[in-house]
Amino acid sequence: xxxxxxxxxxxxxxxxxxREISSPIAFAKIKSPEIKSIIADMKKAMEPQADAVAIAAVxxxxxxxxxxxxxxxxxxxxxxxxxxxxLVEKPAKDDMVFINPRITKxxxxxxYLEEGCLSVRYVYGKVNRSEKATIxxxxxxxxxxxxxxxxxxxxxxxxxxxxxxxxxxIDKAKNLQEISHEEYEKSLQNL
Numbered sequence: 001x002x003x004x005x006x007x008x009x010x011x012x013x014x015x016x017x018x019r020e021i022s023s024p025i026a027f028a029k030i031k032s033p034e035i036k037s038i039i040a041d042m043k044k045a046m047e048p049q050a051d052a053v054a055i056a057a058v059x060x061x062x063x064x065x066x067x068x069x070x071x072x073x074x075x076x077x078x079x080x081x082x083x084x085x086x087l088v089e090k091p092a093k094d095d096m097v098f099i100n101p102r103i104t105k106x107x108x109x110x111x112y113l114e115e116g117c118l119s120v121r122y123v124y125g126k127v128n129r130s131e132k133a134t135i136x137x138x139x140x141x142x143x144x145x146x147x148x149x150x151x152x153x154x155x156x157x158x159x160x161x162x163x164x165x166x167x168x169x170i171d172k173a174k175n176l177q178e179i180s181h182e183e184y185e186k187s188l189q190n191l
Contacts, residue, residue, distance in 0.1 A: 008045040010059050013120045013168060020063040022056075022164040024100050030142040035066070035099075039140055042068050043095055045118075052118055054156045056163035059119050067160035069096045073152060101137035103161055104146070106130035106154075113155050115169045122180070125173030129155045 011017055029035055038057055045060050046052035046068070053073035057066040071094050112126040133154040136146045149157055159169060170176060 008041045008060055010045050010049075010055070010118045011061050013170070015061075015119075017058060017061050017063055018119060018163070018168055019166045020058065021166050022058050022063045022065045024065050027138075027142065030099055030138055030140070036140070038062050038064070038066065039068065039097055042066075043070075046070055049118055051116070053152070054160050055118060056160050058163050065100045065164050067098050067101065067163065069098070069153070069156055069160075071095050073156055097140040098135065098137040098157075098160070099140065101135050101157070101161060101164070103133055103135050103157065105132075105134040105148075106158070107132035112174065115155070115159060115173060117159070117169050119163075120168060120170055122183075123170060123176060123178050125170065125176040127155075127159075127169055127173050129158050133157050135161075 025035060038060070041060055042055050042057060046055050052070055054067060054069045057064045074096075107130045109131045110128050111131055112128050114124055115127045116124045131154060132148060132150045134146065134148040135157050136144070138144050162169065162172075
């Protein structure tokens with residue numbers, strides 16, 4: 001009999017783990033089976049969520065400094081991805097892993113942007129985010145990188161970094177609105 005696939009649960013807003021400050025991952029552990037398994041679980045948790053663009057490890061109950069941006073986000077964004085030398089890259093064809101991420105720079109220009117969260121289902125609000133953000137992190141192979149993001153991708157890295165610091169978007173959002181499950185399903189048809 002085949003092994004039963006484990007169900008990955010996305011923790012919700014009242015779970016105290018979401019308020020923990022996530023711990024850094026030791027460099028020697030980055031390529032470990034444990035971290036690879038957590039990354040796989042994060043991707044698996046996002047898969048059935050039609051509107052998932054990213055997830056932090058803490059959202060599956062693992063308070064470590066790790067988040068993943070879904071390839072979906074790169075497919076729908078109009079923002080650029082810049083290398084330190086100012087070269088604009090093509091959008092990623094795969095999910096992008098950020099281990100021990102650190103935002104090193106944000107633009108002074110900010111904008112109130114609509115946000116939701118996999119851990120705060122059916123609630124949306126506007127959060128004041130920098131239009132551009134530069135982040136430094138390690139990938140799943142332990143390679144350090146620096147990237148600049150704008151638009152949706154800049155918003156995502158700020159949102160996910162907040163998770164790693166125990167902050168949920170509803171702590172910062174204005175004009176919070178809750179929608180019904182039916183309204184949510186209808187909104188997915190527009191994605």
